[in-house]
Amino acid sequence: MSGEAELERLRKEAAELRALVRELSAQSAAAIAALPLDAALALARGGDASLDPPFRLEHWQETIEMTRADVTAEMALLWKRLPPRENA
């Protein structure tokens, strides 16, 4: 098979896969829309509502911090408050 034909075949395959993903997404969106709110949220969080979110917002700064932070201290703090790989 020539390079061009192979490329064309791959393009076609990619287009089919994209169409398939779109179709599956549409089906899943329709299914989720039909779910009660709690179940939908649990599903969005990975199927287990007891899991922590994959981010933490407790050290949120709503205004720009004018006393400029020290990178070293801030990064050390950031690593400490990183969500764990597995939920504790």
Next chain:
Amino acid sequence: MTPRRAAIVVLCWNRWELTCHCLETLKAHTDLAHAEVLVVDNGSTDETAARLREIRWIRVVTSGTNLGYVRGNNAGIAAAPPDADVVLLNNDVEIHEDGWLDTLRAAAHAAPDIGIVGCRLVLPDGRLLHAGTYMLPDTFWGQQIGALETDVNQYARTRDVEGIVFACAYMKREVLAKIGGLSEKFRSYFEDTDFCLRAKEAGFRTVVCGAVTLVHHEHGSTSDQPKTFEALFQESRKTFRGLWGKKLEARYRHDVTWQSILNFPTGYAMSCREILRACDAEGVRVSYEYVYGSWTPFPVREEENAHDYLLNVLSARRGGRRPRVSVVYGQGDVFLRNKGRHRIGYTMLEVDGFPAEWVRQAKEMDEIWVPSGFNRDGFLASGLKKPVHVMPLGVDVDHFHPGIRGVRNPAGDFVFLANFEWGERKRAEMILKVFNQTFRRKEPVVLVCKVINVNKPTNVRAQIEALDLSANGGRIAFLHNKEFPYHQLGALYRSVDCYVSAGRGEGWDMPLMEAMACGLPSIATDWGAHTEFVHEGISYPLRIRGLLPADARAPYYKGFRWADPDPEHLAHLFRHVAEHREEAAAKGGRAAAEMAARWTWEHAGNRIVERLQAIA
């Protein structure tokens, strides 16, 4: 080859505890096979003389009276072997690095025209104190480069400087043979800059060797006595001005008024600060004026203090009512505030054209500068017929380089960093969602988002929560509205493994360039001004699906287009980089090398000088 012998001259006057500590650390960290230590006792009246006599590995030169700093050091230089190099070392300096002398010696002998070598000096509390000096002819008050910055290993390379403080100065014998010792026209202060300038006139360069860092206590024998200090300082300053005033002024070959923005946390302001520094270094006498304020689209008063000595001096200069050349560096709708006889408008934008008002004002300029071919094409497409010159911006490779110390994730996770202002252009929501969907929580991969939100009505927290990111998906950490000192930003980049810039368009993308200069691999949208310096060899270009109408709050974008970055390709690149870390690290290394070789502020300054020469 046998290294050249060096005589380390330590001048002391009382304060034995300082001298003792200096000598102890010197002995502990110095290979004295090719060096000797000469201690000049400058007429001490405490226990110093007796204690020095007890130390066998030093040679003591005794003066019956206090000769002062200059003549005391000259006594040490005169006592050094005539074929030896000389190192002047203050007695309030501590040494904590083995090999410091060999490294300074190697730097001094790396080229025949290097005459004087200084080093990084830090305070005992760890802050940087000195990475060279400069003297402006406006004030004749020598300034230490890097003073009081948190030490993140900035200024780590060997670089040319105007002067150094002589708390530690490696002087090659050739320089001493040609210009003699310190000038005795000075009793104290300014003699170091004077020596470096005399060496320069004799054909020798002064460099700072960033690979050596010593601790300096700054207990100068007169700085503890304010009245003596003030009198000596002013006397030396007057002498220095008489000797060097005209020559320092003559280093300026061009005059420019720079109308811009300086003291705000914006891209134009941050880059303006660097441009001003680069121009001064390249011999352009710049006078800065704030271009915004009343009757402009940004009617805010600018704070006068730039918190930077050089920038404050440049801001205090007056360019006159009708300077010969003036550059307005900012949005194109303030070009008409340009007061020069030769009027230059310097701007950039993130979309594929320029607003009609900008083009109208650009037509009134003599020429337009833009940082990228992307923006030049945008102006031409918008119907501008004036000359448009591509004048790239640059990156500060002293504060952004792979040797900057970061704080690595102790868990060893691979860390992506996205750094942006929250909004439509930067595609924050896409980045978060794609990352969260691409990885599983249990994987050792993290995305750090440094987010700034200046738009009060926008509730970023609520918007993130509304994304309903999967708890089993990739983990994300936020730094929200944290401003870091600019000199420390390199430490942020060196704390992560890959930089992500997946926005719709950029006018330059300084953070991307800084991350690349720090040696990070990057994922960057393959469209916009930054394609000037980003390519596949040093980055991972993110495919776009096409161009879209630029719908955003910014009025300047209306009617133009920007890119539609491909989320599927972003997912692929996230995964690819995380799974090909060595390949990615190699790209990062090549990126750092290319930034240092082609895209520094020195390059940008040179380009401005070339253009000013063409205009002259």
